[in-house]
Amino acid sequence: MSQTDQSLAAGVCDPDSGVCALPGDSAALPGAAADRPGPGTGLTRITYVTDPICSACWILEPAWRSLTERYRDLIDVRHVYGGLLRGWQGFHDEGNGIRRPEDVAHHWDEFAEISGQPINSSVWHSDPIDSSYPPSIALAAVRLLAPEHEETYLRRLREELFLDGRNIAAPELLERLVVELGLDVASYRRLIDNGEAESEFERDLVRTHELGARGFPTLILEGPDGRVVLHGWIQPERLENTFLTVSGATRRTAVSSLDEATDRLGTGTSLEYAALTGHSVTDVEGLLTRAGATSRPAGRGKAWSPRPRNRH
Structure with a gap:
């Protein structure tokens, strides 16, 4: 596998920008852009380009959950999985001292320290993740099977990894979470086995490049009042203000109860x-x-x- 084709290892992220970038493209990430109008549906569409093992995406969760829980009725979320880690074969990142999976742990610890969002980095020592493709394909299967459960499944994967230090590329874990959500396991297995889920994920990889997203998280907000692209870890206030700008919505108070x-x-x-x-x-x-x-x-x-x- 060439360096061009190889996706960046999960923990090779920049704590200063809060971005997990694909190889060779860190300089290509703009801070934000506002241009053409949104989808014209009254809702604000947020296209979230992400990866289930992206540590920068995990530290975005406080801002992301606060926004989506308070403005859920005004938002249409579309997830796109960009393939952060194809595999470790031939991978090395001399600049960050990353040659082996266990080298990722200190990057995750750095992200936890600067953000305040806890991260359990033990997986890189106890049961290293070989690739982020299996959980991404599982997410594609859930999207095809029961799209209303896709975001919940993604959150559960992140909890298993970042809170409990479990290897979310393990097929038995991926299937266990499908059972916990009450989905049809036989249908899930069929989508995995017949390649439909993998094809869906491959469409996401193409979409990632079409969108110009060269790092995670990338949030594309398209609302009645405009379009804004955000990259990297951002604070809750900035994400909310950006949403209000493109949506024209009225600010809602924090949840008091x-x-x-x-x-x-x-x-x-x-x-x-x-x-x-x-x-x-x-x-x-x-x-x-x-x-x-x-x-x-x-x-x-x-x-x-x-x-x-x-x-x-």
């Missing part, structure tokens, strides 16, 4: 709950503790699972 926040997020990090509610990390951790939520270590931070509530 912790019960509502836990209903919307479910499992989440302290930073994700803070972004959605407008509280500081310290305050939101206190609120979650008093509400009976359970926490577990995730890297140097915490992941929270709310206490189930009785519903009548």
Whole structure:
């Protein structure tokens, strides 16, 4: 495999720009661009070019979840999977000291430190990921099978990897999450085995290049009032302001009720709950503790699972 064809290893990301770039294209990423109008449907379409093992995409989650949970009825999200790691054969990145999977861990630790979003980097030592293509193909299968569950499946993959340090390229894990979502496993297997899911993913790879997305995350926002392209990790306020600019929507307040926040997020990090509610990390951790939520270590931070509530 040539260096041109090889996608960048998962942890080879730039902490300063917050971008996981494809090879040779880091200089080609503009900060933002505003040009032609959006899709004209009244909704704002957000095309999110990403990869399930992209650490820069994971640290975007507080901003992303805060936006999509508060403005869900105004947004049409389309995910495009760009293929961050085809494989390790022949890969080396001398500039970042990356020759082996275990070399990625310190890059993830750097991202966690600068962002405050916890990352469990242990997978690169205990059960290294050989390629991001298998989870991307699984996501394509879920899209074909039950598109309304695609985003939830992507989130669950990210939780398994970045919070629990599990290898999300493992077929048994990919299938287990399909079962957890209540989807038809036989149909999922058929889409994997007959190549339909892989073909769908290959269309995403073509689409990534057509869109000019040479790094992850890339967010293309197209609304009634314009079009803006964002690259890399950005703060919640900037993402919301950009959305309001292209959508013409009225700003909505943060979610004030912790019960509502836990209903919307479910499992989440302290930073994700803070972004959605407008509280500081310290305050939101206190609120979650008093509400009976359970926490577990995730890297140097915490992941929270709310206490189930009785519903009548």
